Structures are given as C-alpha cells and as structure tokens.
Amino acid sequence: MELLKFNGITALVLKRVGLGLVTLWVISLLIFVGVEALPGDLAEAVLGQSATPETVAAFRKELKLDMPPHVRYFAWLGAFVKGDFGNSLANQRPVVDLISWRFANSLFLAGVTAMIAVPVAVLLGILAALYRNTLFDRLISMATLSTISFPEFFVAYILIALLSVQVVIFPSISNINEQMSFWQKLYAICLPCLTLAMVVTAHMMRQTRAAIINILSSPFIEMANLKGLRKLRVVVLHAFPNALSPVINVIALNLAYLVVGVVIVEVVFVYPGLGQLLVDSVSKRDIPVVQASGLIFAGTYVMLNLLADVLSIVSNPRLRNPR
Amino acid sequence: MTAPLLEMKNIVIEGLSGESWLPIIKGLDLTLHKGEVLGLIGESGAGKSTFGLASMAYTRQGCRIASGSIRFDGKELFGAPDSELRELRGARIAYVAQSAAASFNPAHRLIRQYAEAPVQHGIMSYAEAEEKAVATYQQLLLPDPENIGYRFPHQVSGGQLQRAMVAMAMSCQPDIIIFDEPTTALDVTTQIEVLAAIKDITRRFNTAAIYITHDLAVVAQLADRIMVLRYGELVEENDAREMLANPRETYTRDLLAVRSFKKGKSDAALKEDVILEINGVTASYTGTENVLEDIDLEIRKGRTVALVGESGSGKSTLARVITGLLPPVQGEVVFKGEALPPALKSRKRKDLQRLQMIYQMPDTALNPRQKIRKVIGRPLAFYFNYSRQQQEKRILELLDQIELPADYIDRYPTELSGGEKQRICIARALAAEPDLIICDEVTSALDQLVAEEILKLLLNLQRKLQVSYLFITHDLATVKAISDEIVVMLNGRIVEKGPKQEILKPPHHEYTDLLLSSVPEMDPDWLDGLLEARAEQENGEKPMMEPAA
Numbered sequence: 001m002e003l004l005k006f007n008g009i010t011a012l013v014l015k016r017v018g019l020g021l022v023t024l025w026v027i028s029l030l031i032f033v034g035v036e037a038l039p040g041d042l043a044e045a046v047l048g049q050s051a052t053p054e055t056v057a058a059f060r061k062e063l064k065l066d067m068p069p070h071v072r073y074f075a076w077l078g079a080f081v082k083g084d085f086g087n088s089l090a091n092q093r094p095v096v097d098l099i100s101w102r103f104a105n106s107l108f109l110a111g112v113t114a115m116i117a118v119p120v121a122v123l124l125g126i127l128a129a130l131y132r133n134t135l136f137d138r139l140i141s142m143a144t145l146s147t148i149s150f151p152e153f154f155v156a157y158i159l160i161a162l163l164s165v166q167v168v169i170f171p172s173i174s175n176i177n178e179q180m181s182f183w184q185k186l187y188a189i190c191l192p193c194l195t196l197a198m199v200v201t202a203h204m205m206r207q208t209r210a211a212i213i214n215i216l217s218s219p220f221i222e223m224a225n226l227k228g229l230r231k232l233r234v235v236v237l238h239a240f241p242n243a244l245s246p247v248i249n250v251i252a253l254n255l256a257y258l259v260v261g262v263v264i265v266e267v268v269f270v271y272p273g274l275g276q277l278l279v280d281s282v283s284k285r286d287i288p289v290v291q292a293s294g295l296i297f298a299g300t301y302v303m304l305n306l307l308a309d310v311l312s313i314v315s316n317p318r319l320r321n322p323r
Numbered sequence: 324m325t326a327p328l329l330e331m332k333n334i335v336i337e338g339l340s341g342e343s344w345l346p347i348i349k350g351l352d353l354t355l356h357k358g359e360v361l362g363l364i365g366e367s368g369a370g371k372s373t374f375g376l377a378s379m380a381y382t383r384q385g386c387r388i389a390s391g392s393i394r395f396d397g398k399e400l401f402g403a404p405d406s407e408l409r410e411l412r413g414a415r416i417a418y419v420a421q422s423a424a425a426s427f428n429p430a431h432r433l434i435r436q437y438a439e440a441p442v443q444h445g446i447m448s449y450a451e452a453e454e455k456a457v458a459t460y461q462q463l464l465l466p467d468p469e470n471i472g473y474r475f476p477h478q479v480s481g482g483q484l485q486r487a488m489v490a491m492a493m494s495c496q497p498d499i500i501i502f503d504e505p506t507t508a509l510d511v512t513t514q515i516e517v518l519a520a521i522k523d524i525t526r527r528f529n530t531a532a533i534y535i536t537h538d539l540a541v542v543a544q545l546a547d548r549i550m551v552l553r554y555g556e557l558v559e560e561n562d563a564r565e566m567l568a569n570p571r572e573t574y575t576r577d578l579l580a581v582r583s584f585k586k587g588k589s590d591a592a593l594k595e596d597v598i599l600e601i602n603g604v605t606a607s608y609t610g611t612e613n614v615l616e617d618i619d620l621e622i623r624k625g626r627t628v629a630l631v632g633e634s635g636s637g638k639s640t641l642a643r644v645i646t647g648l649l650p651p652v653q654g655e656v657v658f659k660g661e662a663l664p665p666a667l668k669s670r671k672r673k674d675l676q677r678l679q680m681i682y683q684m685p686d687t688a689l690n691p692r693q694k695i696r697k698v699i700g701r702p703l704a705f706y707f708n709y710s711r712q713q714q715e716k717r718i719l720e721l722l723d724q725i726e727l728p729a730d731y732i733d734r735y736p737t738e739l740s741g742g743e744k745q746r747i748c749i750a751r752a753l754a755a756e757p758d759l760i761i762c763d764e765v766t767s768a769l770d771q772l773v774a775e776e777i778l779k780l781l782l783n784l785q786r787k788l789q790v791s792y793l794f795i796t797h798d799l800a801t802v803k804a805i806s807d808e809i810v811v812m813l814n815g816r817i818v819e820k821g822p823k824q825e826i827l828k829p830p831h832h833e834y835t836d837l838l839l840s841s842v843p844e845m846d847p848d849w850l851d852g853l854l855e856a857r858a859e860q861e862n863g864e865k866p867m868m869e870p871a872a
Contacts, residue, residue, distance in 0.1 A: 217384070219425040226381060227413035227440040241430035317430050317475045 008322055013310050020306040027298040028080075031291055032073050038285075063089075080295065086288040090281070095292045099274065103296060105176065106266075106273035109189055109196070110258035117197040118204065118251055125208025125247075130235045132213060144202035156195045156268045163191060174269040192269040196262060200254040207250035211243035218242070245312035252308030259304075260297040326397070328498055328531055329355040329378055334391035336373055336382065336555075347386065348374050348555045355499065358529040362546030362563065364539055364578070366770035367741075370555040371535045375501045378533060379416045380408050396498065413440035417492035421504040423484040427476035434472030437491045446495055459490040462527070463520045481634075482513030486520050493524055499531045506541060510633035510797055511841040518544055518843075519854055537770055539578050540843035543567055544850035551575050564847055577772055579845065597621045598758050598791055599645070604654035606644050614640045616815045618654070622759060625789040629796060629806035629823075631838065637815040638795045642761050645793070646678060659758070676706045679752035683764040685744035689736040695722075695747055696732045702754040721750040724787075725780060742773035746780065753784065761793045766801055778805050799842045803827065811835045 043059040044051045060066050064075070079086065085095035124144070128137045147155065164172040170190040180188065215221065216239055224238045263275035270276075274293055281289040313319050336348035348370045355361050355378075363371045373386060380393055380400040393400040395416065400408065412418075417440075420426035428436060437459075438452035447455070453472070460468035463486045476484060485505055492500050502521065506514040522545055525532050536542050542549060542563075549566050551558040551574065559572045570576045599622040606615040615637045622628050630638050643649040645656055647667035656663045658677065664670050682688040689698055699718045703709040709717065719729050725746040736744055745765060752760050762781070766774035782805060784790065794805060802809060802823075809827070810820040811834065819832040831839060840853060 219420055219422060220428040222383070223418065223420060223426040224428070224439075225412070226376075226379065226418040227443070228409045228411065229413070229439065229443055230409070233443070238428050238430075242428070318477050321475050321478060 009313060009319055012313055012319065016306055016309045016313075020302050023302050024295075024299060027302070028077055028295055029073070031294045031298070032069075032076065035287055035291055036069055076291065080292070085292040088281075088286050088289050090284050090286045090289075095288050098277065098289060099292055099296065101178075102272055102274045102277050105271065106259055106262070106275065108185070109192060109262065109266075109271065109273060110255065112186065112189060113193045113196045113200070113258055114255055116193065117201045117254070120197070121201045121204035121251075122208050122247065124201070125205045126212065126235060126240060128205065128209040129212035129216065129239070130231060132209070137209075140205070144205050147198040148202040152195060152199050153264050153268055155198055156192070156265055159191050159195055160268075163194075172269070174271045176272065189269075189271070192262075192265050192271055195265055195268075196258060200258060203254055204247070204250050208243070208247050211246040212239045215239040215242045241315070244315040248311045248315065249308050252304045256301045256304040259300045325356070327354040328357050328396060329353070330392075330394045331378060332392045332394075334374065334377055334393070335389040336370070336377055337387055337389045338373075339385045339387075344387070344389070346389070346555065348377070350391075351552075351555070351557055353378070353533075353550070355531050355533065357498065358525075358531055359548065360525060360532045360534060360546045362542035362549040363533060363535045363552060364537065364542055364549055365552035365558075366537060366772065368554075369552045371537075371552055372503050374552065374555075375503060375533050375535045376418070378499070378501060379412055379418065381412070410444070413497075414444040414446065414495045415497050416499045416501065417495065417497040419485075419488050419492045419500060419502045419505050422508050423488040423505075424476065424481060424508075426488065427484065429476055432473050432475055433479070433487050433491075437472060437487075437494050440491070441494050444495060452494065455494065456490065459493055459524075460487070462524060463487075463490050464516070465490075480513075482509055482516055485509060485513075485517045489517070489520055489524060493528070493530075496528060497530065499533065500525070502532060502534045502536075504536050507536065507538070511799065511843075512633055512837055514541070514843070515841050515850075515853070518850060521545065522850065538843070539567075539771075540845050540849075543845050543847045544843060551578070567845055567847065596624050598624050598659055599793075600657040601641075601645070602655050602657060604641070604644055604651045604656070606640055606649055606651045608640075608649070610652075613652070614815050615644065615651070618817060620810060620817070620820070622791050622793055623807075624758070624791055625785060626807040627785065627792040627794055627805055628808045628810060629794045629802040630810050630812060631796060631799065631802055632812035633797055633838075635814075636812040638797075638812055639763060640815075641812075642680070642763055642793070642795060645761065646680060647674075672706065676702075676755045677758045678761070679755050679757040679759075680761045680763065681745070681748050681752050681765045684768050685741060685748050686736075686768075688748050689744055691736050693736075694732070695734050695736070698736070698747060699750050699754050702751060706755050717754070718750075721754055724753065724784065725750045740773075741769055742777060745769060745777055749777075749780065749784070753788070753790075757790060759791045759793065761795070763795045764797070765794075767796070767798060774801070775804075781805065799839060811838065 043056045043063070043065065047055055047059060064072060067075075076086070083096070085099065087093065088095055088098055124140055128140050131137050150158075160172045163170050171188055172191065174188045174192050176185045176188050212235060216235070221234060221238055224234045229238075260275075262273065263279055265271070266273040266275045267279065274296070278290065278293040278297075280286075281293065331351070331353040333350045333352060334348055335346055335350055337344035338347045351374060353361070353374070363375055365371050373382065376382060377388055378393065378395075380388065380403065382388055388401060391401060395411065398407075400411070427433065434453055434456050437456040438449050441447045441452045441455075442449050456472050457468050460471055465471050465483055465486055471479065471483070471487070479487065489500075489505070505521065506517050509517060518541065521532075521534075524530070525545075532545075534542055534545050539549075546563045548560070549563050550560045551566075551572070553574060559566065559570070559575050561571070566575065567579070570579055599620075601618055601620040604615055604618040605613055607613045618641060620628070620641075630641065632638050640649065644651050647663065647665065647670050650665035655665070658674065663674055696715075696718060699721055700709075700714045703714045703717055715732075718732055722729055722731060727743060727746055727750075731739070731743075731747075736747065739747065748765075765781075766777055769777060778801065781792065785792065792805075794801070796802060806823050808821065809823050811818050811826070811832065813834050819826060819835050826835060827839070829836075840857075843849060846852075
C-alpha cells in the first residue's frame with residue numbers, strides 16, 4: 001500500500017508486466033523441457049525409413065541436436081526473442097511464414113466472436129441481476145448453462161446440422177483465404193463464431209451476474225435505492241462500475257480461451273488457424289513449429305491476463321485517484 | 324394543531340429467521356410534525372434502524388412490514404406501489420447512514436452523487452445541483468467547498484464524508500431526514516462538527532428529522548422528543564428535556580445513569596512497582612514515516628493506564644509494538660526489568676503468557692466453531708500443560724470469575740450475546756494468568772449498559788488478581804470510569820500523561836481540553852453552549868486547533 005502512495009499506478013502496472021515476463025520465461029522452459037521429454041529419437045522419427053546411421057548423424061548435426069540441452073535452449077530462446085523462429089522440419093520453410101497468417105486467422109475468429117459474445121454476456125448478466133430470481137433470470141441461466149454443458153464439438157455439429165444441412169444458410173466449412181473479401185470471410189466463419197460465442201457467453205454472463213448481485217448488498221446500493229433511483233440506474237450506474245474487476249478477469253480468461261483453446265472448433269470447421277497447425281505439427285514431430293506455436297499461445301494468454309490485471313487496477317477509483 | 328407530517332400507526336415488522344417470520348417491531352406508533360426532531364434510542368437489536376427505515380416504507384432484505392399504517396403528508400405509504408415510493412425517497416424523505424464511507428459509491432465523485440437525487444427526481448438540472456452542492460458544502464463548513472465535491476469518497480476524511488452525506492440528504496430539501504447513527508463511527512472531536520452541522524441545517528430549513536442512536540447524550544443535543552425502544556417495543560416517550568429531567572421507566576434511568584459510574588480513588592496502599600516500561604519507542608510501518616515518535620510509558624502493577632486519542636493517533640500501533648507484532652525502529656519494551664525481544668517470533672512462551680490482549684470485536688475474536696471449553700482451555704494447555712481434568716476445573720473457576728454460569732462451557736460463541744462473548748475473551752486472557760492485559764477498545768462495540776457491566780467486571784478482577792490494564796480507547800467516559808493514569812496521544816506522540824485526577828483537572832494541555840470538552844453531556848444545551856464558547860475563544864485568542872483529519 002505504501003509503495004502505491006509514492007509511485008502510484010505505474011509502479012503496480014510495471015510490477016505486473018515484470019511478473020508477466022517471468023511467467024513467460026518459465027513457460028518457455030517448460031515447453032522446451034516438454035519437447036525434450038518426448039519419447040524416442042527425433043532424428044530417427046523424422047527420417048523414418050531412410051534412417052541410416054550416417055543420415056541420422058548428419059541430421060543431428062544440422063539441428064545441433066548433438067549439443068547439450070541448455071546450450072540449445074538459450075540458442076533457441078535468443079533467436080526467438082529476435083524474431084527468428086527457425087525452419088520447419090517438415091518442409092524446411094521458415095516457421096514465421098507458417099505461423100503468421102494462421103495466427104492472424106485465429107485472432108480474426110477470436111476477435112469477431114469476442115465482439116459478439118462480450119457485450120451480449122455483460123448485457124445478459126446485468127439483466128439477470130436486475131431481474132434476479134424471476135422467470136427471465138432462470139431462463140437465461142438455464143439456456144447459458146446448457147450451452148456450457150455440451151461439449152463444443154457437439155454444439156458445432158448440431159449447428160452444422162441445423163443451419164447448413166436442414167436450412168442451408170451458412171457454410172459448414174470455414175476455409176478462408178486471402179482472396180476473400182472481409183465480408184466473405186465473415187460469412188464463412190459464422191458457424192464457428194456462433195459455436196464459440198455460445199460456449200464462452202455463459203461463463204462471462206454468470207460471473208457478471210454474480211459480481212453485480214454481490215455488490216447489490218452493499219450499503220451504498222441501499223443508499224442509491226433510498227435516493228429513489230430507478231432499479232436499472234442503480235444496477236448499471238452504481239453496482240456495475242464496482243463489479244468491473246471480476247468481470248474483466250473472466251472476460252480476459254475467456255478471450256484467452258478463444259485464442260488458444262479453439263483447436264477442436266478449428267478442426268471441425270476446417271478453419272486454417274494456429275490450433276490446427278499445432279495439432280498437425282505435433283503428429284509430424286515438427287519441433288520448431290510446436291515450440292513456436294506453444295510460446296505464442298502462452299504469450300497471448302499471459303498478455304490477456306496482464307491486460308485484465310491492468311484494467312482492473314485502472315477501474316479501481318482508489319488506485320486511479322490516490323489521496 | 325395541524326395534522327402531523329408523518330404518522331405511523333401500529334407498525335409490525337417481521338424478520339425472516341430460518342423458515343419463519345418473527346416480529347422485530349411489535350406494534351409501534353410514531354408521529355412527527357414539521358420541523359420536529361425525534362430521537363429514537365435503544366440498544367442494538369432494539370429495532371431502531373428497522374423502524375426508522377419503515378418511515379420510508381423501506382425494509383432491508385429479510386424483513387417485511389407485516390401490518391400498520393404509514394401516512395406521510397396525507398398519503399398512505401404502506402402497500403403503495405414502488406413508483407410512488409420512489410418519487411418520495413430521496414426527494415421528500417432522505418436518509419443519512421451510519422457509515423458514510425460505506426454508503427457513498429466508491430466509483431463516483433461526491434458531487435455527482437449529491438446531484439443524482441435532484442436531477443433524477445426532475446427538481447433541477449445538473450448544473451443547478453452542482454451550484455447548490457457547493458452552497459450546501461459551504462453551510463456545512465466543509466473545507467474548500469468549491470472543489471471538495473470533485474473528490475472521490477476515499478479522498479475525504481471520515482468526518483467530512485459524514486457531513487457530505489448530510490449535504491447529500493439535503494440536496495432535494497426533503498421534509499424529513501432519517502439519521503441512522505450518523506456519528507457513532509466518529510471520534511468525539513469529529514462528532515461535534517457533524518452534530519453541529521446537523522443541528523444547523525435542520526433548523527435552517529425547518530426539516531423534520533428522526534435521529535436514531537444508542538447514545539442518549541448525543542440525542543439530547545438535537546431532539547425535541549425522545550422515544551426509548553427495547554425489544555421492538557416502546558419503553559417511554561416524552562419531551563426531550565422532560566425525559567432527561569424525570570425519566571419514568573427504570574430502563575431509561577439506567578441509560579441515563581451509565582456515565583455516572585467511576586472508579587474509586589486509586590488505592591494508595593498499592594505498591595508502585597513498575598511492570599512494563601516503554602523507553603523511547605519510535606515505530607513505523609513503511610520505514611520512512613513514523614507512526615509513533617519517541618514514546619515513554621510506564622505501567623504499574625495492579626493499575627490501569629488509559630491510552631486516549633482519536634483514530635490514527637497511534638494507540639493501537641503502540642499495542643502492536645508492546646505485543647511484538649510490530650518491532651520498533653528505536654527504543655525498547657522492558658517487562659519486569661527485562662528487555663523483551665522486539666519481534667514476536669523471538670519471544671519466549673513465558674513472555675507471551677505474561678502479556679495478553681482483549682480485542683474490540685468479540686464476534687471476530689472468537690472462533691465460531693470452537694466451544695467455550697476449547698476457547699478457554701487452549702491457553703491452559705499451551706502455557707501450563709494442564710491435563711483435561713485440570714483444565715475443566717480451571718475453566719469452571721474462570722467462568723465463575725467472569726460471572727457466567729458453568730453450563731456455558733458447552734456452548735458455541737454464536738449462542739452468546741455480545742457482552743457474554745467479551746466476557747469469554749476476558750476469561751481467555753485471564754487463563755494465561757498474565758501480568759498485563761492490553762484492552763483495545765473493548766467496550767466500543769457494545770451497548771452502553773453492557774459496556775458498563777464489562778468495565779465493572781474488569782475492575783473487580785483487577786482488585787482480586789492485581790492484574791494491570793493498558794486500556795486503549797477513544798471514549799473519555801470509559802477513561803474517567805476505569806483509569807488510574809491517563810496518557811493522551813496525538814499524531815503518534817504523547818501530548819500529556821499523568822494520574823487521572825491531574826489530567827482531568829484544569830489546566831489541560833490544549834488537545835486534552837479539546838477532547839474533554841467534546842464528550843457530549845446529557846444537558847440539552849451543552850452543544851450550543853460549547854459551540855458558543857469555542858467561537859468566543861476563537862475570536863478572542865489564537866484559533867482553536869483543527870483536529871487532525
């Protein structure tokens with residue numbers, strides 16, 4: 001608390017950023033160790049049938065696999081920080097080329113979903129808190145709970161069955177490419193977007209509702225009621241600003257999930273995102289791609305949580321306006 | 324006589340207890356005329372707040388108005404639709420809550436919260452409300468009235484915040500304001516400012532008020548008429564002066580008598596051996612700012628030292644230093660001639676045993692899942708390795724000493740009242756057979772009558788066991804009642820110390836004088852007299868010192 005007084009919000013934010021960097025570093029270690037621990041010899045696995053002792057030795061040398069692990073780790077990390085992700089083992093192309101456009105696709109899908117899901121979830125949460133324990137509240141709770149309870153591939157297939165087989169409105173395959181215009185892309189991703197939105201809305205909506213209801217028992221809400229304010233005003237202007245911190249956190253978690261956790265949905269809809277690439281690369285033992293994708297996912301996750309931390313600090317008037 | 328502004332008849336309010344509704348208010352009547360101030364007095368749990376809020380036809384969660392009639396300005400409020408009640412609330416009947424810090428929305432600036440009611444009720448525009456807010460802040464003598472409204476609640480001190488809340492209640496110029504213990508959480512010196520503000524503004528606008536409090540001396544300053552409540556029923560209702568002069572009921576008489584009890588002259592036969600010495604203690608939480616500065620203090624065997632000062636003066640910090648929770652930056656704590664290790668971790672069990680604490684909130688100081696046997700038995704096992712039978716025997720002895728029946732040994736803390744819980748805390752401290760007990764505001768969470776019982780018990784125990792007390796409090800009535808010596812603290816320093824008779828007798832240190840004169844007296848003219856005297860003094864001599872915010 002005293003640190004705050006002197007350095008205010010900047011110090012807190014810097015501390016969080018520092019912690020985020022440490023987390024990332026630990027994750028990079030875990031990824032590296034994890035990949036090292038994969039059973040079997042990498043060179044033999046990649047070379048397969050053509051693995052003669054000479055080719056294996058040459059392959060190991062080329063990939064510097066003959067060096068001790070810590071040397072390779074620091075070489076890899078150093079190159080990664082400079083933006084050099086190495087080359088893919090499967091097709092010798094630079095990993096950056098493989099990853100960048102797919103990551104952009106993943107972000108596109110996540111972004112569009114978030115644009116729909118976040119406002120809907122917050123609005124539904126506020127309404128549910130406002131009309132709590134009424135039929136409306138129960139219906140929303142039931143609907144969102146059922147969408148959470150179904151596995152996402154199930155939701156995805158149901159949506160395909162309903163909206164692209166029974167009634168042919170949306171395409172069931174969301175294979176987008178650069179030739180498509182923005183609107184065409186948007187149309188193509190309708191179903192995966194809807195699937196993901198249904199899955200993430202429930203969490204955010206329920207957290208919003210719970211946070212607001214928690215605040216509604218505060219003395220300042222009683223005061224607002226005794227000032228004769230309308231219920232909607234009390235909830236939106238008095239309760240919601242004080243419930244921001246938990247809401248922001250759950251939104252960030254769900255956004256992170258949207259970016260890194262959509263592998264299954266990407267596979268179902270054959271969407272060219274990073275998740276699919278990761279799955280392919282693991283089966284192909286394409287180590288540099290796996291490592292790079294893993295670290296990018298981790299980075300996104302840490303970034304979003306960092307953003308949530310910073311936003312909840314900023315949303316707290318006590319910290320924003322020190323005495 | 325004109326029709327009353329507010330007339331409540333035969334109000335029954337029920338509270339949900341488990342599955343069934345039990346009556347909290349059992350058929351009370353209330354009438355309030357324009358410009359009249361009515362005091363509602365009673366212990367906690369008497370239903371004062373519930374009854375006061377019912378005048379706006381409002382109940383807290385888990386309560387409901389079961390029957391009765393609430394007529395305000397010719398309109399029946401009981402059973403009126405929400406929209407109609409909403410129009411009245413804030414606009415014609417306003418509410419001032421006990422804790423302004425909790426009742427202001429932390430996310431909005433003060434002036435925005437001030438303006439909200441008048442703008443939402445369509446009485447004035449935001450700009451007009453802003454202008455009026457500044458004027459009201461000025462009337463309530465808030466510092467820097469032009470700008471204070473643009474601060475957030477946490478940027479303003481407690482007393483100022485409470486005045487800002489009175490201002491907010493005045494924003495629509497209501498006919499009635501309900502004051503729900505508005506000064507209970509404040510220091511005596513700040514209480515005066517708020518009381519003066521309330522008195523001034525209700526008089527100026529001829530606003531009727533219901534003033535809810537447990538402090539008869541406070542209500543005596545403001546109320547025209549007083550109702551005494553107990554267990555949701557009326558004990559006595561009368562004109563304020565009449566009631567103070569001639570209380571009819573025993574309960575009212577007890578309430579009035581509370582502040583009259585005093586400790587007898589300290590026993591000269593007591594040996595004057597010092598058990599605790601604090602030498603030049605300076606302490607700090609941050610390392611840069613000192614919370615305590617060069618404190619010297621001595622506590623003698625079997626005596627009580629009262630440590631007085633307003634919140635933030637460093638009283639509790641000193642207790643933390645003595646117990647080792649906060650090692651001092653400088654100085655030492657000497658116990659019976661031996662310097663205690665500064666940090667708790669390095670103290671021996673023997674050191675811990677000789678120093679015990681009793682806390683302000685008995686509710687939170689007892690583990691709700693432990694029976695009394697375990698609560699009191701723990702120090703016996705910890706310090707003395709007593710066997711089960713020895714423990715049992717000693718616990719019964721202790722229960723007897725704190726005047727509780729023996730069968731309480733099998734109860735849980737939640738089954739006891741606040742006063743009984745505090746007695747258990749005392750027994751737990753005594754179980755360690757300490758030389759010194761630090762009592763940190765032990766009576767401030769209790770009702771006056773209960774508090775008096777606790778103080779008497781502490782005095783009896785002292786006489787029997789020769790234990791010393793360091794009594795931390797902001798309540799000067801308690802100090803007068805219990806202490807042998809008084810230490811007055813301000814901003815981390817001792818401003819005056821000495822035997823009680825000397826400190827309480829003029830001439831005082833300037834700050835002691837301010838503290839002493841701020842304690843409300845039962846005399847209804849006390850506040851006016853005091854404010855006049857202070858104003859004169861201010862004009863005549865140097866300006867009176869401003870209490871620290």
